[in-house]
Amino acid sequence: MNPINAQIQLVSRPQGEPTLDNFKLVEAAVPELAEGQVLIRNHFLSLDPYMRGRMNDGKSYAQPQPLNEVMMGGTVGEVVASKNAAFSVGDKVVGMGGWQQYFVVDANQRGVIQKVDTTHIPLSAYLGAVGMPGVTAWYGLVKIINPKAGETVVVSAASGAVGSVVGQLAKARGARAVGLAGGADKCRYVVEELGFDACIDYKEHRDLKSLSAALKAACPDGVDGYFENVGGMILDAVMLRANAFSRVAMCGMISGYNGEPIPMSAPQLILVNRMKFQGFIVSEHMEVWPEALKELGGMVATGKLKFRESVAQGIASAPEAFLGLLKGRNFGKQLVKLV
């Protein structure tokens, strides 16, 4: 008899902040495999801020998450049955397995799942530092900010899956890395464990003037590159400290995901400081993945790239963990362990 698959579906679209009522746990038997298909047992599910954007129906860079279907999401897992010659039982794979325990896929679709090597790299890292978040950090830092040694790079959400990699890559290039994170514990981790030069606790700075003063102290030579994960007041404060010819990689604006857009207070600074702003989605730049993963995998395997994970237990915990992620309650990469 086939195993039972528990999955989380989106059953209504959040108005503003999502709630547990937007999600529903549904169970069904795993179907029989057709020729070419593979059955994967998901070991870890990745929770990421971009998922909030997909829960809306409006215009965005991706199709909205359909209602009454399994929530989309990246996963790593193990092949437990295969009718495809390219995949064997026991293979470890990464793919878009969704918020569920099992995942059936036609493995003849190129790129839909990828085998991964767990000899030197833990399986979960393929959802973080050696996966989409890591490549996101790499693209924004290397292709947009492109820091020179001695320049100052600032990154928001610095203890998170993306931000932590941005700072460590910047340090590896001889730049000064300054993080922004919420709370003393996260800031201590960013400096002491990840090796950033400084980290500002944004929760201690509730207005633009205070935050801008903290940035001035942490960045005495100004800001040459900013990796934007949050938007809102933090972006305004960084722009006040931006140097001429500074670059801003626009990766996420989590502060505006739940409601009305948050304006940029002083766009004329783009002109005054001859800044470059560039928005990007890493899935549109597949050409950089091999180069990025090579650097990231090598750094993780040799212990030069550190990361931290917040792990929720069991598929039923995914909605709660996701709401916590949107509030910054996670510490490092947010995962759900499914086995």
Add this chain to the structure above:
Amino acid sequence: MNPINAQIQLVSRPQGEPTLDNFKLVEAAVPELAEGQVLIRNHFLSLDPYMRGRMNDGKSYAQPQPLNEVMMGGTVGEVVASKNAAFSVGDKVVGMGGWQQYFVVDANQRGVIQKVDTTHIPLSAYLGAVGMPGVTAWYGLVKIINPKAGETVVVSAASGAVGSVVGQLAKARGARAVGLAGGADKCRYVVEELGFDACIDYKEHRDLKSLSAALKAACPDGVDGYFENVGGMILDAVMLRANAFSRVAMCGMISGYNGEPIPMSAPQLILVNRMKFQGFIVSEHMEVWPEALKELGGMVATGKLKFRESVAQGIASAPEAFLGLLKGRNFGKQLVKLV
């Protein structure tokens, strides 16, 4: 006896909108020339929106205009006396001669004045289409927007010295050119004389919804490139119509020059549409001037690049003409004729 030089000085910094009281007409005899110096009689003075920014004392990309000194500004004129072997009486030159009738310069300083050829190009054009405004248009269009044939390029202040060149260069590259200008006369000129595909009279659209609808009608395939001269609501409206991977050349934000910064309403669209914004100052890109001036000069000489001038008469009229420029009362390149 040396001629009397009348000049306009800045005597106080405007709070908000400038007034005539901020300026003063001062007369003094032209000094004797020292070795290496040249005396130039200015024929035309260029008035440009950037001058408003320099009248402030705050942080900007350029030194503030000093008080009680001649206003800085670009000029074209004729050498009337020379103690420099490289320049002869009768030579036509372009330089930063200031708001005055005469101008003494050490012509051994490289690049401080440049000889120009008026055989096929009128002298005044070296302050417009074949000068700083033209190269500004060229840089933003070619180096930042870089339109492909069939793409849509929008430019604000489309009948002005910069905007008119942006649209004509875009058309020359096979793109669709859409202008924004204030008033039916300017819009008619932009379409009928300059050859833009469409022009929107922003004065007929007093709110974002109306302006955005007009842009949708004028740009049925969305906006791929935007050349920003004004800021404020027009930028917000264009961002609502921006295509994926669109580029915004930030050249000026005249709407915010007089007072409080005008916010950008929806900066998350930079991310959603993976846009690139880039601020620039053309004087920092001297390496492109020869290539740009070659194309611009060739197009003017052969009648392929059209332009229009608003000409005020006499140095005393410069302050009034400048205030009019800030209000969009000029029609085409604003000059002051000094001879």
